Amino acid sequence: MSTRTPVINEMQVIPVAGYDSMLLSLSGAHSPFFTRNIVILKDNSGKRGIGEVHGNDSITKTLEEYKLLVVGREIGQYRSIIQSLKKLHEKSARNSEGIQNLSLANLKDVVHAESAVEAALLDLMGQFMGMPVCELLGDGRQRENVAVLGYLFYQADSKKTGLPYINENDSNNSWFALRRNPFLTVEAIVEQAQVAREYYGFKDFKLKGGVFSGEKEMLAVQALAKQFPNARINIDPNGAWMLDEAIELCKGSSLSYAEDPCGAERGYSGRETMAEFKIATGISTATNMIATDWRQFYHAMVEKSVDIVLADPHFWTMEDSVRIGQVLDHWGLTWGSHSNNHFDISLSIFAHCAAAAPGNITAIDTHWIWQDGQYLTKNPLKIKDGCIHVSNDPGLGLEINMDAVLKAHELYKKLDSGDHNDAVAMQYLIPGWKFDSKRPCMVR
Ligand code: GKR
Numbered sequence: 001m002s003t004r005t006p007v008i009n010e011m012q013v014i015p016v017a018g019y020d021s022m023l024l025s026l027s028g029a030h031s032p033f034f035t036r037n038i039v040i041l042k043d044n045s046g047k048r049g050i051g052e053v054h055g056n057d058s059i060t061k062t063l064e065e066y067k068l069l070v071v072g073r074e075i076g077q078y079r080s081i082i083q084s085l086k087k088l089h090e091k092s093a094r095n096s097e098g099i100q101n102l103s104l105a106n107l108k109d110v111v112h113a114e115s116a117v118e119a120a121l122l123d124l125m126g127q128f129m130g131m132p133v134c135e136l137l138g139d140g141r142q143r144e145n146v147a148v149l150g151y152l153f154y155q156a157d158s159k160k161t162g163l164p165y166i167n168e169n170d171s172n173n174s175w176f177a178l179r180r181n182p183f184l185t186v187e188a189i190v191e192q193a194q195v196a197r198e199y200y201g202f203k204d205f206k207l208k209g210g211v212f213s214g215e216k217e218m219l220a221v222q223a224l225a226k227q228f229p230n231a232r233i234n235i236d237p238n239g240a241w242m243l244d245e246a247i248e249l250c251k252g253s254s255l256s257y258a259e260d261p262c263g264a265e266r267g268y269s270g271r272e273t274m275a276e277f278k279i280a281t282g283i284s285t286a287t288n289m290i291a292t293d294w295r296q297f298y299h300a301m302v303e304k305s306v307d308i309v310l311a312d313p314h315f316w317t318m319e320d321s322v323r324i325g326q327v328l329d330h331w332g333l334t335w336g337s338h339s340n341n342h343f344d345i346s347l348s349i350f351a352h353c354a355a356a357a358p359g360n361i362t363a364i365d366t367h368w369i370w371q372d373g374q375y376l377t378k379n380p381l382k383i384k385d386g387c388i389h390v391s392n393d394p395g396l397g398l399e400i401n402m403d404a405v406l407k408a409h410e411l412y413k414k415l416d417s418g419d420h421n422d423a424v425a426m427q428y429l430i431p432g433w434k435f436d437s438k439r440p441c442m443v444r
C-alpha cells in the first residue's frame with residue numbers, strides 16, 4: 001500500500017528519573033528523585049519524534065498499551081490517532097474525582113498519557129513539513145518569545161532526612177550553587193527569587209504556598225512585591241485556605257492574581273468558593289485544579305470562578321491546551337500553563353503550546369529551574385531574559401541524547417516505584433505526617 005506520509009514502525013516507552021530538591025507544597029516534600037515517561041517514535045523515513053509526560057507506573061503501562069494503536073499508522077493521521085487514545089483515557093478516568101483536593105493518587109487520571117504520543121507525532125509531522133510544532137497547533141504561531149515565571153518554592157533542609165538528595169554547593173553557577181539549600185524564611189525566598197532572576201531574567205514570580213500559615217506566606221509575597229515592584233506576583237496554596245481566610249489574606253494585598261487560593265469546603269465546590277473570592281477581593285484567579293477537563297471548564301466559566309486557566313498540555317493534550325487558549329481569548333480571558341517537575345522535552349512542549357496560544361497569555365509555570373542541567377536532549381531550550389525563544393527549527397527542534405536517556409532509565413530502575421509520593425520525605429521531618437487538603441504541610 002502506498003502512503004503519503006511516513007509510517008511509524010516503532011514506539012519506545014522509556015521511564016526515566018532525575019534528581020530533585022526537597023521542595024515543599026501542600027502535598028508534602030518532593031523526594032530526591034522525580035520520574036517521567038519518554039516516548040520515542042521512529043518512522044520509515046528514518047526520523048525520530050519524541051515526547052514526555054509524567055512518571056507513574058500506570059502511565060507507563062497505559063503508554064505500553066497504546067503501541068498497538070500507534071505502530072503501523074501514518075504520521076499524517078496524527079489527529080485521529082490521538083482521538084483514539086483520548087477516548088481510551090476518557091473511559092479509564094471517567095470515575096476520577098480529579099485534583100480538586102490535590103490528591104496525587106488522582107494525578108494519573110488528570111494527566112493524559114497520550115500527550116506524550118501526540119508530542120512525538122507532532123515532532124515527526126513538523127520534521128516532515130519543515131515546520132516548528134507551534135505552526136501545527138491551533139491557528140499557528142502567535143509569538144516567538146514565550147514569557148516564563150520564576151517558580152519559587154519553600155525548601156526543607158534535606159540533610160536532616162539522610163535521603164540521597166544532591167548537593168550542588170560547589171557549582172560555579174550561582175543559581176545552581178544556591179538551589180539545593182533550605183529556603184524557609186521570607187529572606188530566603190527573596191534571595192531565591194533574586195538569584196534565579198539574575199540567571200534567568202524573570203520578570204514575574206509565583207510562590208508555591210500551602211506550606212506555612214497563610215500569614216507567613218503573605219509576608220513573603222509582600223517582600224517579593226517590594227523587591228520587584230514591576231513583577232506580577234502570584235501565590236498558589238493549592239486550595240488549602242478556607243474562603244474567609246483567603247479573602248482576609250489577599251484583599252488589598254500586592255498580588256497580581258491568586259492561583260487556587262481556596263477550594264472545596266463545607267459542601268461548596270472550589271468553583272463556587274473561587275467565584276466568591278473574586279467578588280470579595282476583586283483579585284483575578286488562576287487554576288490548575290478546578291478546570292482540568294472540558295466539563296469542569298464549562299462550570300468554572302459559568303460560575304465566573306477563573307480568569308486564567310493553566311491549561312498544562314500534559315493535562316489537556318497539546319491540541320486541547322491551545323484550543324482552550326483560543327476559547328479564552330475569544331472570551332477576553334487568559335491562557336497560562338501549570339507544570340510539574342520535568343525534563344527538557346516537556347520544556348519544549350510547554351514552549352510550543354505557549355507560542356501557539358493566542359491573545360495576551362500569562363507567563364507560564366515551569367519547574368525547569370530546579371532541573372536545569374539534567375538534559376535528555378543535545379540542544380535544550382533556554383530561559384533567557386525571562387523568556388524561551390521558540391525557533392523555526394522543524395518539529396520540537398530537539399535532538400534526543402540516547403546516552404542521557406539510558407542513564408536516566410538506569411536511575412529509574414533503582415527506584416522502588418515510579419509513582420509520585422510527597423508524604424514519604426515529609427515523614428522524615430514530621431513523623432507520621434499525612435496529607436490534609438486544608439492544612440499547610442508544615443502546620444501539624
Ligand atoms: O511541584 O509541588 C509541586 C507543585 O505543587 C505541583 O505539584 C503542583 O501541581 O505546580 C503545581 C501547581 O501549580 O499546583
Ligand code: MG
Binds near residue numbers: 287288289
Ligand atoms: Mg497550581
